[in-house]
Amino acid sequence: MDFDLSQTVREELRVLESLDFPASDDAQDGNPRPLAAALGRAGYFGPGSRTGSSPDGAIGVIAAIEASTCRAAAGALGIEAGVRLLAMAVDTFGGPEPRAALLGPLRAGEMIAPVAFREAASASKAAVLQTAATACDGGYHVTGTKVGVVWPGEPDAVAVAASCGEGRAGLFVVRSPGTAAGISVTKVGGFGAGVTVVRVACESCHVAAADVIGPVPAPALYGALELWEDLTLLGVANGLTRLATTRALAHAKQAVVAGKPLLAHQWAGYKAAELLAQQQTAQLLAYRAAWSAASDPSAARALVDCARVFCTETAIRVTQEAARIAGADGAGLDADISAAAALALLLQILGTPVENAKLRIGDDVLRSWGSPAA
Amino acid sequence: MEFSLTEEQVAFKQEVVRFARAEIVPRCREHDLKEEFDFESFRKLGEFGILGLHFPEELGGSGADVLTTVLAGEALGEAGVDGGLTLAYGAHSFLCADTILRNGTDEQRRKLIPKLASGEHIGCMGLTEPDAGSDVAAMKTTARRQGDRYVLDGAKMFITNGPIADVAVVYAKTQPELGHGGISAFIVEKGTPGFTAGPPLVKMGVRTSVTSELVFAGCEVPAANLLGREGQGFLMAMQTVEWDRSALLAPFVGSGTYLLQKCAAYASERTQFGRPIAAFHATKQKLASIRVFTEAARSLVYRIAWCKDQGRPLNHLEAAVAKLFIGDWSLSPINDAVLLHGGYGYCHEYDVERVFRDSRLAPIGGGTSDIQKMIISKLM
Numbered sequence: 118m119d120f121d122l123s124q125t126v127r128e129e130l131r132v133l134e135s136l137d138f139p140a141s142d143d144a145q146d147g148n149p150r151p152l153a154a155a156l157g158r159a160g161y162f163g164p165g166s167r168t169g170s171s172p173d174g175a176i177g178v179i180a181a182i183e184a185s186t187c188r189a190a191a192g193a194l195g196i197e198a199g200v201r202l203l204a205m206a207v208d209t210f211g212g213p214e215p216r217a218a219l220l221g222p223l224r225a226g227e228m229i230a231p232v233a234f235r236e237a238a239s240a241s242k243a244a245v246l247q248t249a250a251t252a253c254d255g256g257y258h259v260t261g262t263k264v265g266v267v268w269p270g271e272p273d274a275v276a277v278a279a280s281c282g283e284g285r286a287g288l289f290v291v292r293s294p295g296t297a298a299g300i301s302v303t304k305v306g307g308f309g310a311g312v313t314v315v316r317v318a319c320e321s322c323h324v325a326a327a328d329v330i331g332p333v334p335a336p337a338l339y340g341a342l343e344l345w346e347d348l349t350l351l352g353v354a355n356g357l358t359r360l361a362t363t364r365a366l367a368h369a370k371q372a373v374v375a376g377k378p379l380l381a382h383q384w385a386g387y388k389a390a391e392l393l394a395q396q397q398t399a400q401l402l403a404y405r406a407a408w409s410a411a412s413d414p415s416a417a418r419a420l421v422d423c424a425r426v427f428c429t430e431t432a433i434r435v436t437q438e439a440a441r442i443a444g445a446d447g448a449g450l451d452a453d454i455s456a457a458a459a460l461a462l463l464l465q466i467l468g469t470p471v472e473n474a475k476l477r478i479g480d481d482v483l484r485s486w487g488s489p490a491a
Numbered sequence: 492m493e494f495s496l497t498e499e500q501v502a503f504k505q506e507v508v509r510f511a512r513a514e515i516v517p518r519c520r521e522h523d524l525k526e527e528f529d530f531e532s533f534r535k536l537g538e539f540g541i542l543g544l545h546f547p548e549e550l551g552g553s554g555a556d557v558l559t560t561v562l563a564g565e566a567l568g569e570a571g572v573d574g575g576l577t578l579a580y581g582a583h584s585f586l587c588a589d590t591i592l593r594n595g596t597d598e599q600r601r602k603l604i605p606k607l608a609s610g611e612h613i614g615c616m617g618l619t620e621p622d623a624g625s626d627v628a629a630m631k632t633t634a635r636r637q638g639d640r641y642v643l644d645g646a647k648m649f650i651t652n653g654p655i656a657d658v659a660v661v662y663a664k665t666q667p668e669l670g671h672g673g674i675s676a677f678i679v680e681k682g683t684p685g686f687t688a689g690p691p692l693v694k695m696g697v698r699t700s701v702t703s704e705l706v707f708a709g710c711e712v713p714a715a716n717l718l719g720r721e722g723q724g725f726l727m728a729m730q731t732v733e734w735d736r737s738a739l740l741a742p743f744v745g746s747g748t749y750l751l752q753k754c755a756a757y758a759s760e761r762t763q764f765g766r767p768i769a770a771f772h773a774t775k776q777k778l779a780s781i782r783v784f785t786e787a788a789r790s791l792v793y794r795i796a797w798c799k800d801q802g803r804p805l806n807h808l809e810a811a812v813a814k815l816f817i818g819d820w821s822l823s824p825i826n827d828a829v830l831l832h833g834g835y836g837y838c839h840e841y842d843v844e845r846v847f848r849d850s851r852l853a854p855i856g857g858g859t860s861d862i863q864k865m866i867i868s869k870l871m
Contacts, residue, residue: 118493118494118495118496118558118793118797119492119493119797120492120793120794120797120798121492122492123492126492172492172493173492176492366871380868380871386864386865386868386869387861387864387865387868389867389868389871390811390815390863390864390865390866390867390868390871391815391819391864393808393812393867393871394811394812394815394816394863394867395816397791397809397812398787398790398791398812398816399787401787401790401791401794402786402787402790404492404494405494405786405790408492408493408494409494412495419782420786422779423779423782423783423786423787424786426779426783427783427786427787472776474779475775475776475779475780476772476775476776476779478775478778478779478782478783479772479774479775479776479777479778479779479782480775481782482751482754482755482775482778482779482781482782483755483758483759483769483775483778485751485755486751486752486755486756487755487756487758487759487769488756488759488760488767488769
C-alpha cells in the first residue's frame with residue numbers, strides 16, 4: 118500500500134495549479150474553448166499518464182479533474198464531458214483514421230465533442246441501449262435518442278454511442294451537430310448549474326465510416342464509457358466539495374462575529390470540521406476507486422459505484438452546509454458556493470444516476486453473500 | 492498511491508476470519524446476553540497470537556506491522572466477533588501493553604509483555620476520571636513520591652477491563668501545578684493494597700467487556716513502577732490515540748462486512764408479498780448504504796495504519812477525520828441493517844441488534860465526535 122500521491126501526479130497538479138484559467142471560460146457564458154485550449158496546451162488531456170490507463174494515471178486524472186473543478190466548476194465539467202471522454206475512447210478503441218482525425222485536436226483542446234451515451238430507459242444498463250447504427254452509403258445511419266448529454270457551448274461534433282448488431286457497438290461522430298441533417302438537439306435545463314444538458318435525437322443520421330470509433334464488442338465499449346463517465350463525475354463531485362469547503366473555511370476565518378472569527382464559534386467550527394472530514398473521505402475513496410478501475414476494471418465496478426454514491430451525496434451535503442457557514446455570502450456574494458450547490462444536484466442524475474448505482478451495489482452485495490435463488 | 496494488500500496480508504486476514512468464526516463467534520451471543528467477559532475467548536485470542544501481534548517476537552509477539560494488526564481487528568469484526576471482546580482486546584493490547592512496550596524499562600517489559608501477549612495477564616488503562624474525560628488536564632488523581640514509593644489517590648472511570656485486569660497503566664499527577672506536564676504514568680498490579688475496582692457498569696453495548704471505576708486510596712506502588720520519567724504521562728496517553736484511530740476502529744470496518752453478509756442472507760431467505768425481500772429496491776438501497784460506509788471507512792483506517800507503519804508522526808487531522816467519520820456516519824447504515832431485518836432486527840437472535848448497540852460506542856470512546864470536531868477545526 119501507498120497512500121501518497123506519486124511524484125508524477127504531484128508535479129502534474131502543481132503545473133495545473135499554476136496555470137491561468139481564463140476568467141471567461143466558465144461554461145456559464147457558453148464558451149468552453151479558451152479553457153479547453155489552455156488546458157490542452159498544458160497536456161491536460163494526454164498523452165502519457167493523463168490518459169488514465171495506468172493506476173497512477175487514473176488517480177492523476179481524478180485529482181486533476183478535482184483541481185480543475187475547484188477553479189472553474191461548470192467549465193471543468195463541460196470540458197471533461199466535451200473533450201477528455203472522447204479522447205479516451207478514441208485512444209482506446211479508435212482505428213487509424215479516427216485516431217488521426219480526432220486525437221490531435223482533442224488533446225490540444227481545440228475540438229469540443231461530447232459523448233452521447235445514456236438513454237432514458239437504460240440509464241444504468243448500457244447493455245440494453247436502443248440506439249442503432251446501420252451500415253449504408255459508405256458509412257452508417259444512426260437512429261435513437263440520448264439523454265443527459267452535457268453540452269458545452271456549441272460543440273464541433275457529438276459522438277453517439279450505438280449498437281451495430283451482432284454484439285458490436287461504436288461511437289459515431291456527427292460533425293456540426295447544430296446544422297447536420299438527421300440530428301436534433303434539445304436543451305432540457307440543469308438545475309441552474311451553469312451547464313447545458315441536452316437530449317440528442319438521431320433519425321437516420323449519416324456518419325462517414327472514417328468518423329466511427331469501432332465497431333468493437335459492445336460490452337467493452339459500453340463498460341468503458343460507463344466507467345470513465347462515472348469516474349469523471351467523481352472528480353467533479355470532489356472538486357465541488359473541495360471548492361465549497363475551501364470557500365466556507367476562508368469565510369469562517371475572515372468574518373468576525375461577536376468579536377472573534379466565525380470559525381472560533383463552536384457551531385461554525387464543528388460544521389467546518391464535518392465538511393473537511395467528508396471531503397477527505399470522499400477524496401480517498403475516489404482515488405481508491407480510480408486505482409481499482411485501472412488495475413482491474415471488471416472487479417472495480419462495485420467500488421466505483423460506492424464512490425459514485427458517496428462522492429455525489431457528499432458534494433450535495435457539503436455545498437449546502439458550506440452555504441450555511443458562509444451565510445448571506447454563500448447565497449449571493451460568494452457565488453461559487455451557490456453555483457457548486459446547483460451543480461452538485463445535477464451530478465446525481467448524470468452518468469449512472471445515484472439511485473441506480475445504489476441498486477447495482479445492492480445487487481453486487483446479494484451476488485456476493487445472498488442466496489443465488491433470490 | 493497503491494491500494495492493494497499483499498497475498499500474505501489477504502491470507503492472514505482470511506485465517507483470522509476462519510479462526511474467529513470457529514472459535515470465538517459461537518460464544519459471543521451467550522456472553523453478550525449475560526453481560527459476561529469471555530475469558531476463554533480472550534485466552535484463545537492470545538493463543539492465536541492476536542493479543543501480541545505487533546509486539547517483538549522476543550517478548551512473545553509476532554512482530555507484525557500496524558496494517559497487519561489493523562487487518563486482524565477488521566477480520567474479527569468481519570467474522571462477527573462482538574464489540575465487547577474487540578474492545579477488551581484493544582484496551583489490553585494497545586492502551587495498556589503497548590504503552591508499557593514503548594515506555595517501559597527492559598525489566599518492566601520482560602516481566603509483563605510476554606504475559607500480556609499470551610493473555611495470561613489482562614491489562615487495562617486508567618486515564619478518564621468521573622470529572623475529567625477529554626479534558627485530561629483536569630484529572631484529580633495524584634501520585635506523591637514517598638521515598639522509594641509513590642502513593643496514588645483518586646478514582647478512574649469507564650475503565651475497560653477494570654474489574655478483571657491484572658495490570659493497569661494508570662495516569663496520575665505528580666506535579667498538579669504543571670497541568671499536562673505534571674502527569675505521569677504508573678504500572679499498578681492487581682492486589683496492590685489501596686487499589687480496588689468497582690462493580691461492572693451496565694452498558695448499552697459492548698456488553699462482554701467489563702467496565703468499571705478504579706479507586707486508589709493510599710495505593711502504594713514501587714518507584715520502579717513509574718513508566719518513563721515523571722511528567723511524560725500526557726505524551727504517553729496521546730500515543731495511545733494513534734491506536735484509538737486505527738486498530739481500535741478496524742473492528743467497526745469489519746462489522747460493516749459482517750452486516751452485509753447477515754443482511755444479504757436474511758434478505759435472500761425472507762419472503763414477503765410472494766418474493767424474497769432481496770428483490771425489493773428498498774432492500775438494495777439499504778445494502779448499498781452499508782457497503783458505501785464500509786468502503787469509505789476502510790480507506791480511512793488503512794491510511795492511518797499505513798502512515799503509522801511509515802514511522803510518520805500521527806497526522807492528528809487525518810486521525811480525527813477517521814474517528815469522526817466512523818463514529819458519526821456509521822449510525823445510518825447500521826440502522827439500515829436493523830430496519831432491513833424488521834422485527835427480527837430488534838431481537839437478539841439476528842445479531843444486528845447487538846452490532847447496533849456495540850457501534851454506539853464509536854462516537855464516544857477514545858474521544859467523542861465533538862472532540863474530534865474540535866481537533867479538526869483547530870487544525871484547519
